[in-house]
Amino acid sequence: MANKEDVKFGTDGWRGIIADTYTFNNVKRVALATAKVFKNHPKIDNGIIIGYDTRFQGRQFAETVASVIASEGIKTMITDTFVTTPAVSLLSRDLGCALGVMITASHNPYEYNGYKLKDEFGGSMSIEEIAKIEHELGSISNVEVKESFASLVERGAIEYFDGRGYYLKYISERIDIDKIKSANLKVIYDAMYGAGQDLIGNFIEVKQLHGEVNPSFGGGAPEPVRKNLDEICNDMKSGSYDIGIVTDGDADRIAIIEGNGEFLDAQKTFALLLKYLFEKKKLGGKVVRGFSTSELIKKFCDKYGIELVTVPIGFKHISKIMITDDVLIGAEESGGIGIKGHLPERDGVYNGLLYLEMLAEYGKSISELKNELNDEFGEYFYQRNDVHTTEEKKIAALEKCKRLKAGDEVGGKRILEIDPLDGFKLKFENGWVIVRASGTEPLLRIYCETSGVDETAEVLSKTIKFLGI
Incomplete structure (x- = not known):
């Protein structure tokens, strides 16, 4: 019998290993729980929109979700091809849907798939609504869908929607494509075999890497972090390119490569x-930042009198404020950025095009713009290590952190203050370290920032040693 514990929602939905916990029955259970929780939503007559990315069996899992929801008598729409997560967020908002469901495991390794929920505003689903779905799951074991997907489509209970076309038209009306074209920028775009493929190239000429469907993602994870980006960095170094843009598997996160091939x-x-x-x-408007973002942001906001709000890690906390308040930009340290006038949501493709618009407007290179920031606010060097460990060592490390106090020394630095907003942030004279347990994986995330690149690496290494992991 299925167990509620098979399905665990983290900071951004549910993810599981395909054929382990991520099974067709568990997907049906989550879909039925979703339908039961939202059947009385004020916008349920406008339906639910479902999308999927390029992961293994993404379309089949999405069709399964659509079949379950449609069988509950709810108007159901499914995208006619793979789309990005921000496209589903956009459709949920613009079509007036009760919610959007996206079949994706984002940047996780290829063996994972997942289930993201987007609310009627196009942002991350609230913790309260997700808790209701988890509660409903407890009473659902095996789910039988009596009518096939094809039959439900044939009788109009499920409708196809051109999500990709709608998204492209929307973007074209909000980014100054003509300005970008006139700048004649040389661009490389790495789609990481994900749902962003061909989107930027729809507007301008780009050299595209990994722009085909490959559910194994070349044997790795479609995560835009430096260790996964040797190919684009080397291409940037060997050619005369202005910028490299990278998006993750569902194209909500972004990474930028400077013209010299350096990872920004x-x-x-x-x-x-x-x-x-x-x-x-x-x-x-306000600036909203995740707990693990740079002090550079605080210095910028302090200098220019911009209100800064710091929230726990997880874009849903940023999204919540973007929905209710006047927010200029909201961002987390992993490359998820939400922009005023767009969505209360991360969007790697939109932000990549905004970067091109920025370069066209300034007429300067990324390196020049970065150096201007360094001259104005000083240099900051940031690094994050995800340390896989045992449950026992993880608990012991967190207990060590609980016992720390101002005046203690960690990583060769004296602690001035401890902020427990999300994990443990140990503040030093010229930097900080955060120790935080992952919500979905057996690991500890260690974040560090100081004013020196070697210093950051050293503090990080010493902190990991101190924690005994």
Whole structure:
């Protein structure tokens, strides 16, 4: 019998290993629980939109979800091909849906798939609504769908929707494509075999890497972090390119490569977009940042009198504020960025095009813009290590952190203050370390920032040693 514990929702939905916990029956259970929770939603007559990315059996899992929801008498729409997660968010909002469901495991390794929920505003589903779905799951074991997907489509209970076409038209009306074209930028785009493939190339000429469907993602994970990006970095170094853009599996996260082939960390990626929106676009509003983002953002906001809000890790916390407040930009350290006037949601393709618009507007290279930031606010060097460990060692490490106090020494640094907003943030004179347990995997995430690249690596290494993991 299926167990509720088979399905565990983390900071961004449910993810599981295909054929282990991510089975067709568990997907049907989650879909039925979703239908039961949302059947009385004020917008349920407008239906539920379902999308999927390029992962293994993504379309089949999406069709399964659609069949379960349609069998409950709910209007159901499914995209006619793979789409990005932000496209499903956009459709959920613009079509007036009760919610959107996206079949994706985002940047996880190829053996995973998942189930993301997007609310009626196009943002991350609230913790409260997800808790209701988890509660409903407890009373659902095996789910039988009496009518086939094909039959439900034939009688109009499930409708196809051109999600890709709608998204492209929307983007074309919000990004200055003509300005980008006139700048004659040389661009490489790495789609990481994900749902973003061909989208940027729809607007401008690009050299595209990994722009085909490959559910094994070349044997790795479609995550835009430096260790996965040797090919694009080497291509940038060997050619005369202005920028490299990378999106993850479902194209909500972004990474930027400088013209010299250097990886621009996500903290600087966030900071440069903030600078552009404030300085050139003259936009106002709060800045909302995840707990593990750079002090560079705080310095920028302090200097220019911008209100800064810090929230726990997980874009859903940022999304919640973007829905209710006047927010200029919201971002997390992993390359997820939400922009005013678009969605309360991350969007790698939109942000990549915004980067091109920024370069066209400034007429400067990324390196020049980054150096201007460094001259104005000082240099910051950030690094994150995800350390796989045993459950026992993880618990012991967290207990060690609980016992720490101001004045203690960790990583060769004296602690000035401890912030427990999400995990443990140990603040030092010229930097900080965060120790935090993953919500979905057996690991500890260790984040560190100081004013020196070697210093950051050293503090990180010493902290991991101190924790005994």
